[in-house]
Amino acid sequence: MNPIPHYQAITSSPIGLLGLIMEGDALYSIDFLADDVEPLAAEDRSTIQVVSQLQHYFRQADWCFSLPLKPVGTPFQLSVWQQLQQIPVGEVRTYGEIAKVLKSGPRAVGNACRKNPLPVIVPCHRVVAASGPGGYAGQTQGRNMTIKGWLLAHEGVTI
DNA sequence: TTAGGTAGTCTCG
DNA sequence: CGAGACTACCTAA
Numbered sequence: 001m002n003p004i005p006h007y008q009a010i011t012s013s014p015i016g017l018l019g020l021i022m023e024g025d026a027l028y029s030i031d032f033l034a035d036d037v038e039p040l041a042a043e044d045r046s047t048i049q050v051v052s053q054l055q056h057y058f059r060q061a062d063w064c065f066s067l068p069l070k071p072v073g074t075p076f077q078l079s080v081w082q083q084l085q086q087i088p089v090g091e092v093r094t095y096g097e098i099a100k101v102l103k104s105g106p107r108a109v110g111n112a113c114r115k116n117p118l119p120v121i122v123p124c125h126r127v128v129a130a131s132g133p134g135g136y137a138g139q140t141q142g143r144n145m146t147i148k149g150w151l152l153a154h155e156g157v158t159i
Numbered sequence: 160t161t162a163g164g165t166a167g168t169c170t171c172g
Numbered sequence: 173c174g175a176g177a178c179t180a181c182c183t184a185a
Contacts, residue, residue: 076167095181099166106181108166114180115168127180135180148180 005031009042011051013058014154015147018120022047026070029117032137032147054120061155062089071117076104080112087126090156094130114138125151133159 007019010033017039019031025046042048050067057063071081083098095106095113102109113124119137125148128134136148152159 074168096183099181105164105166107179108168108181110180111167111178112180124180129181131182133180138180140180145180 005029007031007040008044008047009051010037010040011042011054012039013054015120015150018054020047020050022050023070026068027118027121028070028072030119030121032119032144057120058154064089065121067121069118069121071122073112073115073117076102076108077112077115080109081116081118081122081124084113084116084122084124084127087123089123092126092128092152092157094128095134096130098127110134120151123151126155126157128159 005019005021008022009020011018011020015032017033017035017037019033020027020042021029027050042051046068053065053067057065071078073081079102080098083101087093095109099106099109109127113127114135114137116122116124119125125136133145133148134140135145137144139145149159
C-alpha cells in the first residue's frame with residue numbers, strides 16, 4: 001500500500017520506461033514502469049542531469065555515474081548498497097562474497113539488494129548467486145530477470 | 160539434490 | 173516488544 005509515486009521524470013531506455021523520484025537535488029528512487037504510461041520530460045536541472053547520465057550509460061556501459069544519491073534504508077542496507085557501488089563495470093560478485101566483507105550472511109545481503117531503491121545506478125545487477133543468476137528487483141524470473149541479463153550483457157558479462 | 164544453517168526484516172498480536 | 177515467517181543464499185553430505 002504505497003502512496004502513488006510522483007515522478008519528476010519518466011524516460012525511455014533500452015530496458016523500458018524508468019520513473020525518477022528526486023529528493024531535493026538528489027536521486028531518491030528509480031522505478032521500472034509498465035510501457036503503457038506517458039513519458040514525462042525532466043524540468044529542473046538536477047533531474048535533467050540524472051536523465052542525461054542514464055542515457056550516457058545506456059549508450060556506453062563503461063561510464064561512471066557522478067550524481068548526488070539519497071537512498072533511504074536501514075544501516076545494514078546502506079552498507080550493502082555502498083559495497084555494490086565498489087563493483088567495477090564488467091565484474092560480478094556473489095551474495096556470499098559481499099556477506100563475507102560485511103561479516104553477515106548471504107540471505108541478508110540478498111534481502112538488502114532486493115530493497116535497492118536505485119537500480120542501474122547502484123549496480124545490484126552485478127550480484128549473482130554462487131550457482132545461478134540470483135534475482136532482480138524482487139523477481140527470480142520474469143521481466144526483471146530479463147532486465148538483469150540485458151544490463152550484464154551490456155557491460156560485457158556473460159552469465 | 161537436499162537439509163540444515165544463517166542474518167536481517169516484516170508481520171502479527 | 174517478542175515470536176515466527178519469509179527471503180534475490182551457501183555448504184556439506
